[in-house]
Amino acid sequence: MSEVLRAPQQDRSRATRQRLLAAAVESLAEVGYAATTVSVVATRAGVSRGAAQHHFPTRADLFAAAVEYMTEVRLAEIRAQASGLPSGAGRTEAIVGMLADVYTGPLFRAALHLWVAASTEEALRQQIVRLEAHVGRQAHRALLEVLEVSERTAGVRETVQGVLDMARGLGLAALLTDDSARRRGIVRQWSRILDQALREPGV
Numbered sequence: 595m596s597e598v599l600r601a602p603q604q605d606r607s608r609a610t611r612q613r614l615l616a617a618a619v620e621s622l623a624e625v626g627y628a629a630t631t632v633s634v635v636a637t638r639a640g641v642s643r644g645a646a647q648h649h650f651p652t653r654a655d656l657f658a659a660a661v662e663y664m665t666e667v668r669l670a671e672i673r674a675q676a677s678g679l680p681s682g683a684g685r686t687e688a689i690v691g692m693l694a695d696v697y698t699g700p701l702f703r704a705a706l707h708l709w710v711a712a713s714t715e716e717a718l719r720q721q722i723v724r725l726e727a728h729v730g731r732q733a734h735r736a737l738l739e740v741l742e743v744s745e746r747t748a749g750v751r752e753t754v755q756g757v758l759d760m761a762r763g764l765g766l767a768a769l770l771t772d773d774s775a776r777r778r779g780i781v782r783q784w785s786r787i788l789d790q791a792l793r794e795p796g797v
Contacts, residue, residue, distance in 0.1 A: 613639040613648050618660035620703035627711040632656060658721040661705050665729045668696045669736040676740035689740050689786035692759060697765035698773075706769070733758055735741050743792055753791045760784055 596669055617638035621630040632653055636646040650656035672692050677683050696702065714717040737754050745751045766775045766779065 607649075610639070610645060612663070614641065614646055614649060614656065615660040615663040618656055619664045619701060619704045620672065622657065622660070623700035624733060627657075627707040630707075639743045652717075654715075654718045654721045658725045659707055659720075661701070662706060662725055662729060664701050664704075665732065668701055669732060672694050672696070673740060676693055686741065686789050689737075690761075690785045691778075691781050691789065693757070694777060696766050696767040697761040698777065702762075702765040702768065707763075728790075730758075741788075741792065750792065753788065757784065757788060757794055 614635060618630065620637045621635055621638055625634075632646050632650075633643050633657065646656070647678070650659060666785045672689070675692060676685075678687055679688050706720070709724055712722040734751075734754060737757065738750070741754070743750050743754070745754075760780075763779050764773070768777065
């Protein structure tokens, strides 16, 4: 009987945690780090502050977990969408476009607020440095998978990393103005370069 009761409780706890994580990213993206307190996140998520602190003892824990969770969600979405794309012309551009959407969306803005805050808060910096290393590896691995290339091939690692760096640059360019028109052209050109590079015998 206790196991039967425990499952719904675990489901509710998991749902509460996910609401908190999503609310943290939304708040960071919309109002920034200083205005995103645990109380604000709890209110957005529709839970008590005590419930929020039960899941995440510190503010840094909440923010790091939020960015990690939402990154995993977005990468899973890219994997799912890429699996439905036809092979051949247009596939690479669609994948790079999806990646650019992640880096020009709320998740990137939330992460950027954390980077800035972490530059002056040592405890947060330690969290974010570890987080970025993990997220970077996850993004790199996901892009290798959806492009269907192997890192064992010479040059692939650097080529794929260059695409990720390009996407971050597009995210920065889009922070203050609508850069979507220029971004489409850049995504198209980078996709051609990527296709050519990945087809070359030595890459």
